[in-house]
Amino acid sequence: MLTSFRKKYIGDRAFYSSVLRMVVPMILQMVVTNFVSLIDNIMVGQIGTEQMNGVSIVNQFIFVFNITVFGAVSGPGIFGSQFFGKGDYEGQKQTVRFRIYICAAIIGVGIALFSIFDSTLISLFISDDDSQEKIAATLHYGKQYMSIMLIGLVPFGIGQAYSSVIRECGETKIPMIAAFSAVGINVLLDYGLIFGKLGMPELGVRGAAVATVVSKFIEAAVMIIWAHTHPQRNKYITGLYKSLHISSDLAKKITVKGLPLMLNEFLWAAGMSVIAQSYSVRGLNVVAARNISGTITNLFGAVYIQLGACIAIIVGMRLGANKLKEARDLDNKMLFFAVAAAIAVSLLIMPLAAVFPKLYNTESEIRSLASFMILIQAAAIPLWSYTNACYFTLRSGGKTGITFLFDFGFTWLLMIPLTFILVHFTSLNIYIIFAVVTFSEIIKVIIGYFMVRSDIWINNIVNNIKE
Numbered sequence: 001m002l003t004s005f006r007k008k009y010i011g012d013r014a015f016y017s018s019v020l021r022m023v024v025p026m027i028l029q030m031v032v033t034n035f036v037s038l039i040d041n042i043m044v045g046q047i048g049t050e051q052m053n054g055v056s057i058v059n060q061f062i063f064v065f066n067i068t069v070f071g072a073v074s075g076p077g078i079f080g081s082q083f084f085g086k087g088d089y090e091g092q093k094q095t096v097r098f099r100i101y102i103c104a105a106i107i108g109v110g111i112a113l114f115s116i117f118d119s120t121l122i123s124l125f126i127s128d129d130d131s132q133e134k135i136a137a138t139l140h141y142g143k144q145y146m147s148i149m150l151i152g153l154v155p156f157g158i159g160q161a162y163s164s165v166i167r168e169c170g171e172t173k174i175p176m177i178a179a180f181s182a183v184g185i186n187v188l189l190d191y192g193l194i195f196g197k198l199g200m201p202e203l204g205v206r207g208a209a210v211a212t213v214v215s216k217f218i219e220a221a222v223m224i225i226w227a228h229t230h231p232q233r234n235k236y237i238t239g240l241y242k243s244l245h246i247s248s249d250l251a252k253k254i255t256v257k258g259l260p261l262m263l264n265e266f267l268w269a270a271g272m273s274v275i276a277q278s279y280s281v282r283g284l285n286v287v288a289a290r291n292i293s294g295t296i297t298n299l300f301g302a303v304y305i306q307l308g309a310c311i312a313i314i315v316g317m318r319l320g321a322n323k324l325k326e327a328r329d330l331d332n333k334m335l336f337f338a339v340a341a342a343i344a345v346s347l348l349i350m351p352l353a354a355v356f357p358k359l360y361n362t363e364s365e366i367r368s369l370a371s372f373m374i375l376i377q378a379a380a381i382p383l384w385s386y387t388n389a390c391y392f393t394l395r396s397g398g399k400t401g402i403t404f405l406f407d408f409g410f411t412w413l414l415m416i417p418l419t420f421i422l423v424h425f426t427s428l429n430i431y432i433i434f435a436v437v438t439f440s441e442i443i444k445v446i447i448g449y450f451m452v453r454s455d456i457w458i459n460n461i462v463n464n465i466k467e
Contacts, residue, residue: 075258181229
């Protein structure tokens with residue numbers, strides 16, 4: 001029995017070597033990006049709770065935008081990964097064009113919505129039970145931060161279009177280098193512009209936004225310039241803009257597969273924001289505590305998130321090359337590896353729960369709640385890792401309709417109603433509510449297990465696409 005288990009779930013040295021070569025740069029890129037967010041968050045937290053809350057609330061909406069862009073490039077990315085595995089660079093080129101078009105459209109919509117409805121959106125997360133001074137200050141700082149962050153939507157969106165295709169070619173080090181190129185400048189500008197150091201003006205939350213936007217431009221520029229100056233390693237790049245052509249057959253198939261994926265990502269991210277809004281009914285202290293806990297868990301969450309993304313690339317390539325049995329075998333091993341890595345990460349986070357909140361200049365009540373939330377989220381990371389891996393497994397085979405139900409259905413039909421009812425119609429304290437809602441993920445684990453086990457995701461979706 002043990003031998004059978006090892007054969008099914010444990011890879012050999014070559015397997016782990018190939019996976020780590022691909023995923024380590026991806027993890028480092030996300031860790032660096034999240035670490036900058038952590039530093040930015042701590043620095044803003046040093047100047048006041050209202051400033052931190054304003055920034056935290058705006059970042060909920062930036063998060064929805066970012067995840068929507070991720071979903072938008074993921075649809076064409078499914079085809080791009082399989083085209084690359086097949087060696088069809090013309091097909092891959094057309095998926096890149098599709099990504100750029102859809103990202104440009106999302107950027108336009110995002111800027112318009114956030115510009116027009118900034119006050120309305122921020123006010124959704126402010127409880128009437130808080131003092132008028134806190135409410136006014138939080139809204140003021142949130143609007144300041146939002147007005148500048150809108151500029152950063154442009155480099156982020158276009159950068160993701162390039163980053164996704166670079167990764168699907170196995171070049172995971174380049175996005176990592178791009179992130180590293182931006183991190184130093186981001187931290188330097190954060191320190192200088194938030195506090196008025198190094199001869200720079202003291203801009204507070206506006207300084208944090210400026211630093212973030214500048215870093216996004218740098219990160220995107222590194223990836224775009226590299227892609228266009230290395231055509232031998234990016235065969236799709238030659239003649240990319242000489243034509244705007246995307247075959248109608250491919251465009252239709254990307255839309256059919258990609259639209260549910262983009263909607264799923266948008267609705268999932270929006271759902272997370274709705275849950276955050278429900279928590280905010282219990283006061284701005286809860287908003288602050290969730291911001292602190294989310295910062296540290298997001299930093300370490302890069303491990304399981306990128307292992308899932310790695311599944312989509314590795315398994316997608318095998319499916320595109322018609323190596324279906326190999327794809328199934330690799331997926332079993334990747335799922336097991338993702339959960340094992342998540343358990344290790346969980347154990348690393350737990351000791352930080354008592355220490356990390358002390359870095360913030362805020363009330364002891366907020367620090368205590370943040371410590372509890374960090375512990376609960378750390379315990380839930382293995383569950384999140386498994387469901388994330390299941391999601392990317394289903395996506396690798398183009399089962400985007402099922403992934404839509406898997407993510408959107410669970411979030412909107414279970415988590416949101418559960419949170420709303422517990423917050424509005426019970427007298428339970430926020431500690432119990434947060435734990436119950438977080439561990440509802442166990443239900444999603446069970447659903448994901450049976451979906452992946454059914455093998456419905458094992459198929460090649462790039463055969464017979466007409467030029």
